[in-house]
Amino acid sequence: MELQISIILGFMIIGAIYALHAKDLLSAVIAMGIVGYGLVICFLLLKAPDLAIVQIVVETITLVIMVAVVLDSTREEEKVPFDRTSLVNTLVAFVVFAGLFYFFLHAIEDLNPLGKHTLGMAESYVIGALEHTGSVNLVTGVLFDFRAYDTLGEAVILYTAALGALTLLRMKGKKTD
Amino acid sequence: MDALIPLFVAFPLISAFLMVIFGKLVKGFHRFLAPITLLALLLLAVYEFTSLGGTSQAYAMGGWTGKEGSPLGIFLVLDGFSVIMLCIINLIGLVALFYSLSYMAKYTAEANYYSLFCLIVAGMNGVVLSGDLFNLFVFLEVSVISSYALVAFGVGKTELEASFKYQVLGGLASMLILLAIGLIYWQCKTVNMAEVRAAFDGSYSKAFYVFVQVLLISGFGLKAAIIPFHAWLPDAHSSAPSPISAMLSGVLIKAVGIYVLIRLFFNMFVFTHEIGVVIAALGAISMVLGSLLAINQWDVKRLLAYSSISQIGYIVMAFGMGIILLLRGNNEAAAVLAIGGGIYHMINHAVFKGLLFLNAGSLEFRLNTRNLKEMGGLSKSMPLTSTTSFMASMSISGIPPFNGFFSKLVIIIAAINGRFYLLAALAVLVSIITLGYFLKFQRFAFFNKAEKAVEKIREVPFPMATSMVFLAILCVALSLLAIPSVSETVLRPAIDVLIQPELYSTTLIGI
Amino acid sequence: MEGMSTIVKKVSQLVAGLIFMYGIYIILHGHLTPGGGFAGGAIVAGAFILLILAFGSSALNLKKEVAGSSNTESVAILLVVILALMSLFLGAKVFFGNFLPKGEAGTLLSAGVIPLYNIFIGIEVAGAILTIFLALVIFKEESSK
């Protein structure tokens, strides 16, 4: 399990690096698709079919939206001149990232390794869930019953984004324009 | 369980949705519904404040409690600290909304504006009430996503750029917070804050603890715009429509930034000396650098935005000192003073910074410019704006008898009692610098020779003037909180929640 | 926005119907099989997006559609909140209580209010995604004039 996911993650990292360095914006967007769809496979391997369905649909829609934005633009990214300051910046970034990585390595040392998770708060979401919520799908049970308030917030966020997009994309901001 | 608690979120949500549905059909529907909603919320908050009386209440969403009252679903927590925040949010919200009634008339898509305004209030109420880490994250996103849209509401060039910058840094902060929540779940197997505290009391690895704290400080530091995480604030707060600037500077950075930071570090983590030092140092740095950056600004709203960073620094520094003093354990009176001063300054800052942004909005409304060099001589033609902004400026620079003087005094006394002489000296120094740049603002906007003809400029319309006068009265009235017997009833419940941090988890788990 | 060729139109007509039905199925079986309101709603929105891309539409029609989708999502999410508030008065007297009878686990009509939430959230998500997409398309149409 760990090996398979590591391999997919390797591809995702390569895709991510390509997405950041691609010259053409359309290929960058599509390379992001690699990362997103790689995530779908990981979800399936990790026994999360609900997430796989949602991620595959949301990823597709994100790609459609991003392609719609990028498609008739110039698409060419302008060259970043690579001089001494950017070299220094990159080096500093790498040193900081190495430090962060080392820090993270130490932080997660004592935590449960993959697959050895024990249920805490979620124990009652699994045991006796059928009597509590009546939902066979435990994730739906958590989403719409135990933590339905979170789901309301989530729906409100999507609603806000739709309202915000509608507001930001109107033609005139002020009546006098 | 008090059935009114979820209404703080449900009520503004319902009006937000109704405004979108009926806003286009019924003329003036949103202008009527939005103030009523905020007024009802304010009354509800004041009612809860009076009925709570220093106790804390928990509300289990969906009635999900496990055996012996252990949290199973999401818990909403209403205690002395959160109820004060609710009062501030809904008060400033109501005033800013009333001000918008005439200020926003020149913009299109007004129904969307009022709807987004209700959503931002709902999000902040949700954050303040939440006792669950993930739920807190969700409602934080509700409020910040609506604020992204509101910052860019005018869809001009600067608004859009400011909003983009705000969104990128806000998104980064959200990622850090989400990662921290994931790691906490990994270690503690729960996302309920009271239970996390109980789990942290046992054994934990030092590196993990520090890593999570660094993530949370940077995440919420970005939301609260503490230096060095402040890059987005001057742009976003100066480009937004003025009532929204008042909301963002007055309450949003407090509700989703400082309040959460304080709540997490007092009630969820176990104190460590290092974290106290880090928080106090970040506060002091923001306080000094924010005021220094503000001096050179000629754009009114940018000046106010930098001064927000500086004042936020005061609040954060006070709480940092509180942590150190509580850990020392030998000087609880000073700790009470520091924490009380922090909360007091938080209330005061919401009021006078809200008022100052509304003043700046009035200037922009009549003059169509934010540049101080193009103003001048307005004290005759806009007497109300001039007087109220003078009061607010004196208040923020700490001149008696206004409220800002007392809260700064309390913080400085706490610093001296706790033997933080350097911090006390810095606080006094920054107060003098603040006076300097606000005198500059007063002089160039209202008292200098007029640059262009100002005879034709009239005072702002009634709703805007009323909002400003109301906040100016509050600037004086809030000085009463400095009287010990008044602060004993108003601020004491909030202080109690913070100085006995372990009570949060012990009282809430056994409901 | 211009439509595509006849072949694309015919095929997408057929496929969009199937996708739409699949989305509805996912929403209705949210408490039984993987999926639910979010996944199903996004799939339904995908069917509409496919039709709009294939057939094209004038800016005027798009504006009518966006008003419709925006109103639909508002009503749907309003119903979610009202359903949550209803349990303050019925059943357990708490916000977001599951006040309907649970039924027999594993059947379509079970789990109390969960299927209702699934349906409303599904409509809301479909409406929201469609609104975002249409807002982008309308903006591109109008600003390129």
Next chain:
Amino acid sequence: MIVYLLCFVLFLVGLYGVITRRNLIKIAISLSIMEFSIFLILVLIGYIDQGLAPIVNTNSGPEIYVDPLPQAMVLTAIVIGLATTAMLMAIAIRLYRKYKTFDIREIKNLRG
């Protein structure tokens, strides 16, 4: 543990992109990549060896299921990610129509 570290590498790649890229679209892509890495970390945390997908089989006895709570949290976070991306794209396309470029070095009215 190696999977978690790889996830963190993906996170750092996204962070690197947010800091160094100068293109509106690429910044949005970098934020999405950071999101993906956190989703994967959360789901990995909830995985249990030999655990089944969290769909109860009513006919059989009790089984071990993977933790449904991180999955519910990730589902919420995916939708939040869609919302933030949509808002970013709305602003990006507006800025593009005003400046004819996605490059933030040429879109600079505001000073630090």
